[in-house]
Amino acid sequence: MIEQYIAKSIDCACGKVHKSRVEEIIIEHDVIHNGMINYLKKEGFSRLTVVCDKNGYRIAGREVCEMLDAEGISYKLHMFQKDVVAPDEHSIGNLAMGMDLDCDLILTVGSGTVNDICRYVSAVAGKPFCTLGIAPSMDGYISSGSALIYNNLKLTFETHTPKAVFFDPKILAEAPRxxxxxxxxxxxxxxxxxxxxxxxxxxxxEWRCDFIVNIVDAAIQKTVAARDGIDTGDNDAVAMLLEALLLSGVCMDYAGNxxxxxxxxxxxxxxxxxxxxxxxxxxxxxxxxxxxxxxxxxxxxxxxxxxxxxxxxxxxxxxxxxxxxxxxxxxxxxxxxxxxxxxxxxxxxxxxxxxxxxxxxxxxxxxxxxxxxxxxxxxxxxxxxxxxxxxxxxxxxxxxxxxxxxxxxxxxxxxxxxxxxxxxxxxxxxxxxxxxxxxxxxxx
Ligand SMILES: [Zn+2]
Ligand SMILES: [Zn+2]
CATH class of the missing domain: 1.20.1090 (Dehydroquinate synthase-like, alpha domain)
Incomplete structure (x- = not known):
């Protein structure tokens, strides 16, 4: 459903041309061994920095590393050592110092915080980044804004969007309640x-676009309708929630704010x-x-x-x-x-x-x-x-x-x-x- 909204321009009745900057969104069973590895090969990425925290490593990072080993793709793993990682100067510096400066891709395995850190560091380092998302916890996976703490203030830095994002419904459904x-x-x-x-x-x-409003509204209705499935951890229902969140991200891209x-x-x-x-x-x-x-x-x-x-x-x-x-x-x-x-x-x-x-x-x-x-x-x-x-x-x-x-x-x-x-x-x-x-x- 979400594929139809990305990687193309939409000449809208509101007078704007809407465009989403993310190139690929893949949501599928066992995505690590399917869509994700196929994408990495197709794009020719051969030297990665894989970034996660300890929790992300346990949930999916280890499996990613094993898959890269098996496929013969070289990588450097950067795992944050703190139990709770803050999106601040320390973490930014930690990744900047720990990453492979000659890598051709930063691959993030995580949710909100680790993504914000990788989004910023990859932009500063001039590297593309992709994300394997592990929880349907917020709508920022494909956003270009990085929410970071700087001098004790939470600020949003405009950086860049990931080239592609990957999700496995089973991993999402197993995220903490x-x-x-x-x-x-x-x-x-x-x-x-x-x-x-x-x-x-x-x-x-104020400018308003019916096309965007209708997409967001449909995402809300589907989420409300899926409440029981989300409650019981049904894979399809949780994947639907994730898709609704991603659509909301696409709509921010469309609106330009x-x-x-x-x-x-x-x-x-x-x-x-x-x-x-x-x-x-x-x-x-x-x-x-x-x-x-x-x-x-x-x-x-x-x-x-x-x-x-x-x-x-x-x-x-x-x-x-x-x-x-x-x-x-x-x-x-x-x-x-x-x-x-x-x-x-x-x-x-x-x-x-x-x-x-x-x-x-x-x-x-x-x-x-x-x-x-x-x-x-x-x-x-x-x-x-x-x-x-x-x-x-x-x-x-x-x-x-x-x-x-x-x-x-x-x-x-x-x-x-x-x-x-x-x-x-x-x-x-x-x-x-x-x-x-x-x-x-x-x-x-
Ligand atoms: Zn419009
Ligand atoms: Zn929000």
């Missing part, structure tokens, strides 16, 4: 992404991730946080659907002066706050000059906005699927304290200049009320 559930969380987040995108299209006339796959549920996740990092706490899986953020975001739409705003009163409301906003943002974002403050100075998304004309549009289009909010998927569906998979659904279940949860709802929207339901709530003067409602519900 929390990683599979995280993949489901990342995928269900797309429900809110599409609604946020639609919202911004209505209010800001992450709009189809990242809305305010991701901003909430990024906020918690940043705070955990700065406070030296153990990282939580990306998709786990996104799942929790999705439920909050969809509650935001339910809240919007219940409103009957008095726009004259809203337009006259006192808004927080910039200085006061900056103090609060600096308290919430700690040493990461410079970027956030700079973004607001540049974008002015919270300025009265930008707010008032936007409010007029919201007033004029209120019936359309309210219908969008009322018709989007209910948070209860996402909650029930995540609960079925034993995944957390509320911030305190991953250790987020009351105040950090509240700050995320109030300030996560400052991470990007991207219109979402959290900005709409702020525009309507309702964000604090919404935050109070959620915090009281979750924390009592």
């Amino acid at each position: 929390d990683m599979i559930a995280a993949g489901v969380g990342d995928l269900l987040g797309k429900i809110n992404c599409l609604t946020d995108w639609n919202l911004s299209h209505i209010i800001n006339d 992450s709009r189809p796959a990242s809305g305010c549920e991701h901003h909430l996740s990024h906020f918690w991730e940043m705070r955990y990092l700065l406070e030296g706490r153990e990282a939580i899986l990306h998709g786990t946080k996104v799942g929790i953020g999705t439920i909050i975001a969809l509650k935001g739409y339910a809240y919007i659907a219940s409103l009957d705003p008095d726009f004259d009163r809203i337009a006259k409301m006192d808004r927080m002066p910039f200085d006061e906003w900056e103090t609060k943002v600096r308290r919430a974002f700690l040493s990461a706050s410079d970027e956030v403050v700079d973004l607001e100075k540049k974008s002015g998304k919270n300025s009265v000059e930008k707010l008032l004309p936007r409010l007029e549009i919201i007033r004029a289009k209120w019936p359309e906005i309210k219908a969008l909010a009322a018709n989007t998927t209910k948070p209860e569906l996402v909650k029930s699927i995540l609960t079925q998979l034993d995944a957390p659904t509320m911030p305190h279940e991953i250790g987020v304290e009351r105040e950090m949860a509240r700050e995320a709802i109030l300030y996560a929207k400052e991470i990007r200049n991207r219109y979402t339901v959290l900005q709409l709530l702020w525009d309507l003067g309702e964000l604090e009320n919404f935050a109070d409602m959620i915090i009281n519900e979750y924390y009592g």
Whole structure:
């Protein structure tokens, strides 16, 4: 199913030409001995650096090395020695120093973190890379962005896409349950992404593509339909989840940015991730946080659907002066706050000059906005699927304290200049009320 979307250009009715940069995606039984080795031979790669962590070696790395030995393809194995590998300067340097500098391909065996490290190092070294993915835990396998920690900040570095990615459904289905559930969380987040995108299209006339929306929507529907199979570890159902995640990656490539796959549920996740990092706490899986953020975001739409705003009163409301906003943002974002403050100075998304004309549009289009909010998927569906998979659904279940949860709802929207339901709530003067409602519900 996914093959039809890659390695070609699509002249779209939206006016853009959509293109995916990944050349090959192979999902098949025993892929190491079939599609993967055939691909390596076909492309003539003869000197590899194989990269994995200890876990990846146990799951598939050893088998890859045995296969390369049997096929007479030379390689250098680089295995990270730490039990938990962080995507940071140390790991980047460790691979750069440990790789074969004359290799013609970096072959990654792993999931999120090891991929991000290899994506970056291969780009810097000017080498192509391919990935054997071992868990359906996130949608970034074919992305060109490398999410890395640099000077204690998590940043996305634009690098390059893998030439090819390989997956074995059996390996995927044997991934730890929390990683599979995280993949489901990342995928269900797309429900809110599409609604946020639609919202911004209505209010800001932001470019939007039906073709992309339909692909992402179909991926969501298939995942929801496969929930029982994913729950029981059925190979086909888990492969379907992986394919849905990959399609979401293809759609980011098509759009040229992450709009189809990242809305305010991701901003909430990024906020918690940043705070955990700065406070030296153990990282939580990306998709786990996104799942929790999705439920909050969809509650935001339910809240919007219940409103009957008095726009004259809203337009006259006192808004927080910039200085006061900056103090609060600096308290919430700690040493990461410079970027956030700079973004607001540049974008002015919270300025009265930008707010008032936007409010007029919201007033004029209120019936359309309210219908969008009322018709989007209910948070209860996402909650029930995540609960079925034993995944957390509320911030305190991953250790987020009351105040950090509240700050995320109030300030996560400052991470990007991207219109979402959290900005709409702020525009309507309702964000604090919404935050109070959620915090009281979750924390009592
Ligand atoms: Zn299009
Ligand atoms: Zn994601």
